[in-house]
Amino acid sequence: MTIRRFGAAVFAATLLAPTLSACTGTAETGAGATPTVSGSASPAPSGTVSPGPSGAVSGDAKQALLNSTNEIKNGNFRFTMSGAGSTAQGQVHQPSQSAQLKISLGEAGSDLMLALDLIHAKPDSWVKLDLGGQVAPSLPPALRELNLDKYQHLDQTKIQGNRSLGFDFDKLDPAGSAVLTQGITEVRQTGEGAYAGTVDVSKAAEAGSLDTSLITALGAQAQSLPFTARLDPQGRLNELIIKIPATGQTEAQDVKITYSDYGNATEAPKPPADQTVEAPAELYNLLK
Structure with a gap:
C-alpha cells in the first residue's frame, strides 16, 4: 500500500484531489461531502460589467477583492479550508x-483516515499523526508504528521544499487567496460585502488550496469556475467558495476557505518535551 504525495502547499495539500490509494485501488475520502455555499454563485456572462445592489461595477468589485487579501500578508489570523x-x-x-494546522482526511468509517496536527515554531517543526479507517489494520507495521500519540520532531534539512510538512514564513497564506483573487475574470457585488463571479485557476497551483493534478484534469474549465466571496466590515476577506465541477472519478465539490481573528491570533503552542520523539524515516517517506 502507498499513500500518494499530498501535492499542495503545506496546509491544504489534499483538499482537491483523491490522495489515498489502497492496494486494490483508490480510496475516495468523503466522496460527495460538499460544504454549504452561502450567497449566489450565478455569475453574469463572462466579459460583462454588472452593477450590483450598491452600484459597484466589475472593476470596483474586483479591486475590493484584491484589497481584501492585504491583511493576510501580515500573518496574524486563523483560517479553515474544506x-x-x-x-x-x-x-x-x-x-x-509560529503556525499550527490540523488536517483531517476521511472519517473513522472510511477505507483510510488520516489526521495530522502540524506545529511550526521557527526553527522547529513537529507533527502528530493518526492513521485509521477500515484498512488501517492491514497497513505495513512501519506505518502502523507511526501512530505514537506523540509529536514527532521534524529534521528541517529533510523537509526543505516539502509542501506537505514544511512552512515558508515568507509565504504566510496557506490557501493562497491573493493568488486566487488575481485570477478573477468576472465579478459583481451581490450585497453588502458579498460578491459572485468567475475565477481562472489554471495558473493558481501555488495557491495551496488547489491541487495541480485537479487543475490539469479540469482542462479549459479551470479558466472559468464560479465563486462567491464575503468580506468583513473592514473589507478583509472572510470567506471564499469556489465551485469545482466533476472530473473523471472526482465528484463535483465546493472548496471553502475562511479567515477570522485578523490581528488576534496567538502563538502556536510548542508540544512538551515529554510528548515528543524524533521522526523516523518512514514518516518522511509517507509524506514526501
Whole structure:
C-alpha cells in the first residue's frame, strides 16, 4: 500500500484531489461531502460589467477583492479550508514565527483516515499523526508504528521544499487567496460585502488550496469556475467558495476557505518535551 504525495502547499495539500490509494485501488475520502455555499454563485456572462445592489461595477468589485487579501500578508489570523471530504483549520502568527494546522482526511468509517496536527515554531517543526479507517489494520507495521500519540520532531534539512510538512514564513497564506483573487475574470457585488463571479485557476497551483493534478484534469474549465466571496466590515476577506465541477472519478465539490481573528491570533503552542520523539524515516517517506 502507498499513500500518494499530498501535492499542495503545506496546509491544504489534499483538499482537491483523491490522495489515498489502497492496494486494490483508490480510496475516495468523503466522496460527495460538499460544504454549504452561502450567497449566489450565478455569475453574469463572462466579459460583462454588472452593477450590483450598491452600484459597484466589475472593476470596483474586483479591486475590493484584491484589497481584501492585504491583511493576510501580515500573518496574524486563523483560517479553515474544506473540500473533497477533507478539512483543515489552523492559525498563523508571524510575530512569534509560529503556525499550527490540523488536517483531517476521511472519517473513522472510511477505507483510510488520516489526521495530522502540524506545529511550526521557527526553527522547529513537529507533527502528530493518526492513521485509521477500515484498512488501517492491514497497513505495513512501519506505518502502523507511526501512530505514537506523540509529536514527532521534524529534521528541517529533510523537509526543505516539502509542501506537505514544511512552512515558508515568507509565504504566510496557506490557501493562497491573493493568488486566487488575481485570477478573477468576472465579478459583481451581490450585497453588502458579498460578491459572485468567475475565477481562472489554471495558473493558481501555488495557491495551496488547489491541487495541480485537479487543475490539469479540469482542462479549459479551470479558466472559468464560479465563486462567491464575503468580506468583513473592514473589507478583509472572510470567506471564499469556489465551485469545482466533476472530473473523471472526482465528484463535483465546493472548496471553502475562511479567515477570522485578523490581528488576534496567538502563538502556536510548542508540544512538551515529554510528548515528543524524533521522526523516523518512514514518516518522511509517507509524506514526501
